[in-house]
Amino acid sequence: MAARRGITIEDVARAAGVSRQTISNALNAPQRLKPETLERVTRLIEELGYRPDQSARSLKSGTRRIIAYPTPVDDPANPNPLMGGFLEAVVASAGEVGYRILLLRPRPGQSQEQALDEVIAARTVDAFLLSDVMRDDPRVAHLTAAGFPFAAFGRTMPDQPQSWVDVDSVQAVIELVGLLAARGHRRVAFLASVGAQPWMEDRRDGFRAGVRRHGLVGQEFSAPGDGPAELVTVTRELLRGRNRPTAVVAAGDWLALGVYAAAREEGVEIGADLALAAFDDLPLTAFLHPALTTVRLPLQRIARALIGRLIQTVEDGTTPQAGLLLPGELVIRPSIGP
Amino acid sequence: MAARRGITIEDVARAAGVSRQTISNALNAPQRLKPETLERVTRLIEELGYRPDQSARSLKSGTRRIIAYPTPVDDPANPNPLMGGFLEAVVASAGEVGYRILLLRPRPGQSQEQALDEVIAARTVDAFLLSDVMRDDPRVAHLTAAGFPFAAFGRTMPDQPQSWVDVDSVQAVIELVGLLAARGHRRVAFLASVGAQPWMEDRRDGFRAGVRRHGLVGQEFSAPGDGPAELVTVTRELLRGRNRPTAVVAAGDWLALGVYAAAREEGVEIGADLALAAFDDLPLTAFLHPALTTVRLPLQRIARALIGRLIQTVEDGTTPQAGLLLPGELVIRPSIGP
């Protein structure tokens, strides 16, 4: 389609009887203009609906006002809790400071790093926003090596830029265990998923720390996969074992769903026979019976902090000296009992 | 931050001892080059890691290879089922044909249309992808008036470009009702949400058609809102009424969650005392007990078709003559009984 070219700066300049540069200044450095000129020009810009061509501006200035976000793979067998609210929050936060989010995904046969290189080389974006960052994430290493601005939801290594934000999962799970201890539970289990994602590890560490601090007896279980059947199977074993725990901390709400299913099949009543707490506060948790005690991630704050760090890196050229650890919010519901 | 300028076409040309245009041709019109030149140039491009600067290319050619997707508002009280799999599928489909997805959201105080105008005027994108399209969607009207390319997930009006793809909800719900009729149900209820979204209406129409076709007795209920409490309340009334229906068709899985909760509270056993079927196939449905019969949206096909139409509009300048209606896929699980 022949993209009918639109209003250019030249059109506005002609209409206003001034030069290009004056229009440019009206937008980028208004203080340079005589107030009356500014007002006249501004009105004209408004009337004609002029917007600087982003490509031309980018070509000259080298800045795109676009942030790339490599979308996490969203396995239907274990939906990424970030795809909903987090993405929203990121788009909103970025929008507030005049940036937009470009979704990225490696083409078939392309590595994550190649996908990053492609947009870097094509100068399509100013920076990257990474989520689901692993302990030794190749993307972080790659961007660090390339000296390209990024911010990460999830900790980076000490020798890498500390441009990260993360949730203090350890602390949150310690508090969860504390709630259980306060209700008199002595035998508590931790239910994890297979992956070695750092947040899983953190939650496990939190569990261990909580158990130690309160002198409880802790057991740990791992589901061989994230599919419903596998989850239910491992949880039934957990519930059937001798010395059945009286409380379970699931590393994520998704895992907790398996506990609900297994408990029903085993005739165990959650909230009465078994206390249950989890992590993520998926929207559906309100429908569970009894409703699930869980930890809500401060997605808005995380998004805002990440975007803030990104903008700082891009516009000032300075890298944050330290990461930012935000607390999770305990949402106490009946699943842990009265 | 001083964006260190990268490899330009000129660098490659110099290294290869040829002119700019030859490099450009190697990428955009390879058949014009002598095979040996092509090979030499291609290798050099590869070695130097050259990628055309997207801004420069866009400035000259007027095409950005970016599609804007105004993100649907994702109400946590009724999460948009599209935010997960659909977005994924769109990003993947677009990536395959060399396009990327830019997320868009009106700034505070900005209307949907203004947000569209902003990116149109700044020539940031080539086209729009709309989802959750309403019967008389102002965005569609606006883009039609502006003559700007778009494709819509959801039907447009007859006088607008028929560049849409939709799910044949009517047919799918008719089939759902058919399943219930075949199991001997005579009194069936339809549970809808408040909004007047076209897909809701379609599902309702499907229900009515199904009821008529099979000579059933149909009742319709509407939840006053999408919050869990409201859903459960209306469903309990439904279950408690005289002439309680033996089967319920919920307009969405989210609504069905309310039915599960209400049934538990009323001591009604889904699958035995009450057949239940819904729509969307949210990932969590596998955890429900009994598992929910529902309709899966062919998100991959929808995304592919939308992107295909978009590319056609952008690159050929032709608008599809007719919309595309895709069938939903019945996923039969125990909630409708044996």
Add this chain to the structure above:
DNA sequence: CTGCGTAATATGAACGTTCATATCGCTGAG
């Protein structure tokens, strides 16, 4: 051996901005 047509490659201009610098008009000190 000349000249012509075509394939292959090269050159100049343009896309719409912003940057660096130049010009203009005015005020006020000498």
Add this chain to the structure above:
DNA sequence: CTCAGCGATATGAACGTTCATATTACGCAG
């Protein structure tokens, strides 16, 4: 009365491509 200094605005160049067109190389008919 001149001109330095400054605020306001204008001009030329450049960003890195691609398009339109020009030039060169080459095979082949006459």
